[in-house]
Amino acid sequence: MSWRAALWVLPALLPVATILLAGLGSALLQSLGLMPLVGAPELTIEAYRMNTGDLATSAALSLAIATAATLIGVVVGVTTALTAVTGRRFALWAGTLTVPVPHLIGAATMGLLLADSGLLARLFGLSEGGWPALVGGRWWIAVVLEYAWKESAFIALVVAAVLATRVAAYDDTAAVLGASRRARLRLVTFPLIRPAVVAAATISFTYTLGSYEVALLLGRVYPEPLPVLAIRLFTSVELATRPQAAAAAVVTAVLALLAVAGALMMLRRSAVWR
Amino acid sequence: MIAALARTTIGRAVRAVLVLWFLLPLVPILLWAFANRWPFPDLLPQQWGLDGVRSGLDAGAPNAFVVSAALGLAVAAIATPAGALAARALASGRLPLPRVIEAVLFAPLILPAFAVALGLDVLVLRTGVPSPLAVVAVLSVAAIPYTTYLMRVAFGAYDKGFEEEARTLGASRATVLVRVHIPLLAPALSGAAFLAFLVGWTDYVVTLLIGGGRVVSVPILVASFAAGTGNSSVVAALSMAAVIPPLILLTVVARTGRST
């Protein structure tokens, strides 16, 4: 063990620890009334109680959107990575192109694509009423699709990297042991990429949970996902809503940590995780 | 034989659908950016033109472009060396509490950025830290997990043998750093810098909450138009400005990675 090595890690560790602690700590304190804008600090859970209904609905909505988007992202991402194994990497390359697109731009362009007056509606020749309400509709379809779209590229790249390095040699070995292509997928490929998929999916899930701009542009006014709720309360003229905004932020952070804990439990059971 | 044919036909179909999935959403940007008039339900713009581009320029696109580029470069300049040093320490295997350190370094990946920014905003206001600085700081923290991870992988694959060989050939430590270390790590470094740049370039929420309206990056500008109606061509033109520079950088980085 060397303390010199510890010195090397400080330029990264100090800023991260400081900003995370300061930011989340401050949010927690604000939500508990211990960092009021005016008046004396007083420990209270009013911010959580006043809004429980809204908080619960928003949490449920955020979780539902994140789950749906991550599921689609995993299916599409893993499929994309698998198609790239044989050397014909068009799909993976197309996915890579979407990586530099900011989520905000993604939301804007998804809107242009999926709205009632969007490109797809025009392609299918469906006028008012004939095209389903994907943007701002009941089922938040455009929102889920935008997240899934970006997530699938991320997951595809992560899984493709693992496939290229770890899995290639084992595939040949399994083939000369008589395993058909389907058996190789089931018995060798999927078990070996599982840790990477879980890790990438968890990162995508928690990102979607805390994402603001996509729901803002493509979602509907009510119900609101947690980040939209939080920021609306934060920027409102009433100062009293600040603690409630902080409460929503804290709830989001807690949900993200729970999701990670769940993922770690899944990974611990896998022998491949090193 | 038939099975093999079916496999390639299905494979080709799947690949085609996937390419469509990834590229179709980008098409509206291309079309709307150069559409002066495009009433519903026409399939193609009635009138092509640069009205959207002009409106974008008038609305402050060049300034926003500079702001976004500055953000991206600042984040890359901070997060890449920090991540590289941390990755070196992690790879040496001589850190105390390595698992804890890794958990902290990768925590920004899974914690909601808006929550951190929301909580931090009050502190920034109270301590008087200039908002652009605070934005850069928070975004650098968000980028550190990416740079650390990429460099960690690179250090894992790095063979100390190169270094040791150079030293037995009489190269000083500085020479080894400049002539062996950095060239071998250049592809990973450029990849890490690119990802960090992206974090700064593409951010919306942190710039919004902590920037306090004074930091007008390209995403902020796009959002102000996208929230309204009838602005589709401006939004599309600005979106192209947001997407093309990173794409160009991506090809440059990919070429650096391949040339070694």
Next chain:
Amino acid sequence: MSTRLELRGLTRHHRDQHVPALNRLDLDVNAGRCLALLGPSGSGKSTALRLIAGLDAPTRGTVLLDGDDVTGAPAEQRGIGMVFQRPLLFPHLSVIDNVAFAARAAGMSRRDSRAASQRYLELVQLGDYADRSVADISGGQAQRVALARSLAAEPKVLLLDEPFSALDSALRADMYALLRAIRDALNPTIVLVTHDQSEAAAVAEEIAVLIDGVLEHHSDVRTAYVRPSTLAVHRLMGGLNEIPGRVAAGVHHSELGAQVLPVDISAPDGPATLVIRQEVVRLVEPSASSITGTIESLQSAGIRQRAHIQVGSSSVFAELPPQISFAVGTRVGLDLPTGALHAISTDSNASRVFQE
């Protein structure tokens, strides 16, 4: 597991390469026999194995198992097993689950496949290691598990691609013994790729030599040592003595004098190199009728000594038994037993002499 393997005109050009990695390989391996495929690095040995296994497709040529053409069949349908240089045990499965992999892939239940595979694990003397994780076993043990895994698939032909090169010599000797036990029990047809001629001799009945993608020699082991088809094969087999000269009417003329060649060689007249194994050259008292030379140097080769004897401008190497010692500079006579002599034609127009 005893199947006859035939290769006809097997050729492989790697992508955009003009020179083929494997050039018209014709080879037969009878059922139950063990053939060692020998050659220097880059000679095409591993390429040949991958083509036989079906992991790569040949540019031209066919692979036949018991007369059936399997060239178009993918690897998983050929029933040809292969053990690689690295054990490549599946990291997510235990030892017994690795051995049971082929059975599982064929649809057997986990319990049945494990039960059926236990005997193969015992065949490689690792019966007690069934439930171990693959991270907990040594390199030599891992290679044995890989062998058991391939055998459990009950392949028609077993291919071994330098499987012992990563092991130390003591372990390697154990593996040769293991291979003998496996052959006694299951009588598989084996093709073993190696760059080590002593390993080839220890394990196989037949040796085929590939150099630059071309088959230069195929015979039983002894003939490969004593009657190599080309100089390259001779050197690959560890032969040191090459005396240039000419053959005329069954006699080789060189600086060493006139050597009568054995009748069964039928060397053509013309320029030819005389070769003889250093192990059979005997040193005798110098006399008028023998070849005489001076000991130039002595090198230890294990417990024996290798003597370099200078005869005029030619070098002759002899391996001396341990109880005999000589001093450098001594004048000695050489006895070259006629039956051990061989002449390789160096006439560029002459065709190569193959021994089958």
